[in-house]
Amino acid sequence: MAERPVRVRMAPSPTGPIHVGSARTALFNVLFARRQSGKFILRIDDTDLERSTAADEQFIYDGLDWLGLHWDEGPLRQSERLDLYREHATRLIKAGHAYRCYCTPAELAAEREAAQREKRPYKYSRRCLTPDAPSDRTDFVVRFKVPEGVKIEFDDLIRGPMSFDGDLIGDPVLIKTDGFPTYNFASPIDDALLEISHVIRGEEHLSNTPTQLMIVDALGYDRPEATAHIPLILAPDRTKLSKRRHPALITQFREWGYLPEAMVNYLALLGWNPGTEQEIFTMEELERLFDLARVQQSGAIFDREKLDWINATWIRSLPAAGLAERLRPFLPELTAEQLGRAVPALQERMRTLADGRELLAYLWTEPERPPLNEEEKERLAAAVAVLRTVDWDPEAIERSLETLRESHGWSRNQLFKPIRQAVTGGNSPPIHHTLALLPQTEALARMERAL
């Protein structure tokens, strides 16, 4: 058997914000392609002109770009290839594999309801293939004529050998009244023309596969070498992830302060694992280790907690300068210099970059005046005296506070607690960092106010 070059594609439809599920599908495609030295192609399946929007298309590009999932070919828009699909439909009609259907949506709905009532599985009646066909109409769709008695068999890399009975499939619509192809028609044509070797997509398409393969067969094209239907990503309540109820737009995670490295890492682990106990992976490692054979068969719940942990782990592993750079959009009021000084205080305390904002909230929010007892006030006053003349950097502050503490025999807690309370009103990074990030005058003012 001749080895075909590996070519995979991601074919999202721009009919809503791009979802974590789509992002993971893209990831698996990319990882598979890289591992096999193949090509990754981006195709925009915008054949539903009612629902497709330019904004949603842009979300796809932004999302893939943010995650670092770059495509080798494309993007290709199906809406710009309408002639191609019509030609294929004509070919099928001439060959007797397809026909025009003039039935109205209302008539079809009636057929369906009748079948429902009689508890009979519904299939299109093929009325337009009989002498009873309506003759006075102009609007039509093109339907594929499902051959009698066919069995459609194929191997799925994740599900194993699959077999479907063609007699259970009603003649699918190929071209809609508006002249646009349906997904089940355009997709297999493009997959064949683009010479896609492996169709890696979501599980919701498993049942569409036999229809698409029949069409490929009728057209005389080669079937893809294999399909791989990856399991769905589920919401915490076990229902399918819904765009409305679960805000899962992929670029939203960027705004929430997740690193693309962490996102990729987490998405890879949702439905796949290398069989070892490793949890943190770089993209390079994933490209080396990823294997469709180890992809899970059951759906997985999207777990924000685990994502947070992976993100925090990635944040801690970043070099200080790199982290400062990533933090910039989240703390626009800090100068680059201030950002650099904030990093040591923040790095091991953030789960997301947005947490950095909360941890530094005391910088621009004055705390309530804390209720301190006399002893605490005495220590605070001593600290003020010492800090008034110190060089305002973490090391010098730490040194002078330590000296003060030792000379009085105070514990760290005894001295630092009132300072922290006066300056932040709550928890904060180590006291010398907490102080140094604030202007000296402001820090002293807050402490004096608490006396």
Next chain:
RNA sequence: GGCCCCGUCGUCUAGUGGACCAGGACGCAGCCCUCUCAAGGCUGAGAUCGCGGGUUCGAAUCCCGCCGGGGCUACCA
């Protein structure tokens, strides 16, 4: 209704007939460290492997039935 897919701790999962009275990770609890918060270290709770029958000396792993969840059944993808 029909066809198809899936079913191991709360969650992600390891596991392909014996080393599994089921291992790891997140989360959770406790302890240690400690200037608070984190981080880190240690310990622990948590799964009769959806249920019921088989097969076998032996089953999470094989077979059958059932139940539960999901997908498709659209002139959405």
